[in-house]
Amino acid sequence: xxxxxxxxxxxxxxxxxxxxxxxxxxxxxxxxxxxxxxxxxxxxxxxxxxxxxxxxxxxxxxxxxxxxxxxxxxxxxxxxxxxxxxxxxxxxxxxxxxxxxxxxxxxxxxxxxxxxxxxxxxxxxxxxxxxxxxxxxxxxxxxxxxxxxxxxxxxxxxxxxxxxxxxxxxxxxxxxxxxxxxxxxxxxxxxxxxxxxxxxxxxxxxxxxxxxxxxxxxxxxxxxxxxxxxxxxxxxxxxxxxxxxxxxxxxxxxxxxxxxxxxxxxxxxxxxxxxxxxxxxxxxxxxxxxxxxxxxxxxxxxxxxxxxxxxxxxxxxxxxxxxxxxxxxxxxxxxxxxxxxxxxxxxxxxxxxxxxxxxxxxxxxxxxxxxxxxxxxxxxxxxxxxxxxxxxxxxxxxxxxxxxxxxxxxxxxxxxxxxxxxxxxxxxxxxxxxxxxxxxxxxxxxxxxxxx
Ligand code: SF4
Ligand code: SF4
Numbered sequence: 001x002x003x004x005x006x007x008x009x010x011x012x013x014x015x016x017x018x019x020x021x022x023x024x025x026x027x028x029x030x031x032x033x034x035x036x037x038x039x040x041x042x043x044x045x046x047x048x049x050x051x052x053x054x055x056x057x058x059x060x061x062x063x064x065x066x067x068x069x070x071x072x073x074x075x076x077x078x079x080x081x082x083x084x085x086x087x088x089x090x091x092x093x094x095x096x097x098x099x100x101x102x103x104x105x106x107x108x109x110x111x112x113x114x115x116x117x118x119x120x121x122x123x124x125x126x127x128x129x130x131x132x133x134x135x136x137x138x139x140x141x142x143x144x145x146x147x148x149x150x151x152x153x154x155x156x157x158x159x160x161x162x163x164x165x166x167x168x169x170x171x172x173x174x175x176x177x178x179x180x181x182x183x184x185x186x187x188x189x190x191x192x193x194x195x196x197x198x199x200x201x202x203x204x205x206x207x208x209x210x211x212x213x214x215x216x217x218x219x220x221x222x223x224x225x226x227x228x229x230x231x232x233x234x235x236x237x238x239x240x241x242x243x244x245x246x247x248x249x250x251x252x253x254x255x256x257x258x259x260x261x262x263x264x265x266x267x268x269x270x271x272x273x274x275x276x277x278x279x280x281x282x283x284x285x286x287x288x289x290x291x292x293x294x295x296x297x298x299x300x301x302x303x304x305x306x307x308x309x310x311x312x313x314x315x316x317x318x319x320x321x322x323x324x325x326x327x328x329x330x331x332x333x334x335x336x337x338x339x340x341x342x343x344x345x346x347x348x349x350x351x352x353x354x355x356x357x358x359x360x361x362x363x364x365x366x367x368x369x370x371x372x373x374x375x376x377x378x379x380x381x382x383x384x385x386x387x388x389x390x391x392x393x394x395x396x397x398x399x400x401x402x403x404x405x406x407x408x409x410x411x412x413x414x415x416x417x418x419x420x421x422x423x424x425x426x427x428x429x430x431x432x433x434x435x436x437x438x439x440x441x442x443x444x445x446x447x448x449x450x451x452x
Pocket of ligand 2: 049050051052053054063064095096097098099100101102103112113
């Protein structure tokens with residue numbers, strides 16, 4: 001089997017054999033599957049992230065362990081010559097939302113989200129990329145290249161006829177609203193701060209701000225808020241732009257998340273390389289890179305290490321931070337001065353994105369929220385919101401997506417109808433808007449409101 005991802009980190013897995021039976025084929029990928037020891041811990045429901053599809057269906061077949069069982073059969077040759085297009089394998093992975101709960105919470109760190117990427121890539125190589133996956137995967141590129149796309153989405157959201165057509169042709173659920181691109185995409189401040197400016201930080205405090213596709217095209221106010229807060233905290237902020245010799249010049253950078261999660265690995269690798277080239281000078285200078293969307297930062301820190309991008313990818317993984325992680329870190333180091341004022345009274349409900357939890361950023365978020373004087377907040381105990389990028393918009397998944405949201409998250413929000421909501425994930429905010437018709441904010445927006 002020719003791997004589409006780099007599984008060499010599993011080369012030594014299973015030696016001396018702690019694991020129950022490495023499948024006959026599949027090399028290091030088979031070892032990544034075999035790290036499951038079948039103790040069925042993922043088929044119980046303690047508090048935590050794992051596993052939203054099991055929690056919502058109560059069916060062990062939709063737990064990480066249930067998936068491993070089918071994959072082992074496939075790699076042992078029990079599902080024929082082409083196991084990656086076998087319905088049993090595709091059904092097993094169908095409801096995995098790639099939340100990384102298993103990698104974080106399973107004792108053996110089964111990384112089903114990465115395993116699913118490999119399986120989809122293998123399937124794509126045989127059957128081609130399905131039309132809908134091509135559309136969702138290339139969305140960042142389409143948003144940059146088709147200025148009329150926003151208008152079409154707004155029309156589709158207001159026209160039941162067009163929504164039905166989209167459902168029939170593309171499998172996008174007519175019952176769901178699509179996120180609408182903003183009238184104007186984010187534009188980085190034109191001028192960089194000159195060293196002669198009195199505002200130029202004396203101790204060279206500089207930070208690279210990565211504005212992802214979602215902030216850039218859908219919620220530019222999130223990127224603007226992050227820029228304003230970092231500047232107010234005394235940092236010189238440079239918005240990451242493509243390298244001077246980038247073949248696609250003006251097209252904004254993207255981490256490739258939308259492509260990677262749908263198994264379009266080669267295209268994702270191309271995006272990752274563009275980012276790597278743009279970041280090379282910053283990496284060499286040891287500058288911190290700050291991002292806003294948990295999924296994008298998880299990609300840079302984790303999934304990109306499976307793209308065979310060399311040692312630079314490892315350096316980047318260590319130098320990239322979520323906005324809240326960076327603020328918390330700099331505050332701990334006493335390098336940051338952020339004058340904040342109290343916000344209007346009331347307890348804010350905080351929903352953590354699965355990938356914020358996967359990278360361990362919730363502690364930082366708590367620290368950052370404590371910087372706001374008198375600020376009251378409560379973390380909602382919930383698993384995945386169920387939207388998971390394109391997953392909740394797909395006609396066959398819209399129902400289960402809502403069920404995931406209704407398990408804990410939406411009832412908790414409804415129980416406090418007046419409470420402001422904080423959610424750092426773009427998909428989570430969309431699910432919340434649709435589910436309870438309230439407007440959640442990113443922590444960068446909240447901090448900007450609190451700037452004294
Ligand atoms: S995936 Fe992890 S938690 Fe689930 S059965 Fe396997 S080892 Fe246990
Ligand atoms: S990535 Fe999330 S949804 Fe998929 S198997 Fe793991 S815990 Fe379940």
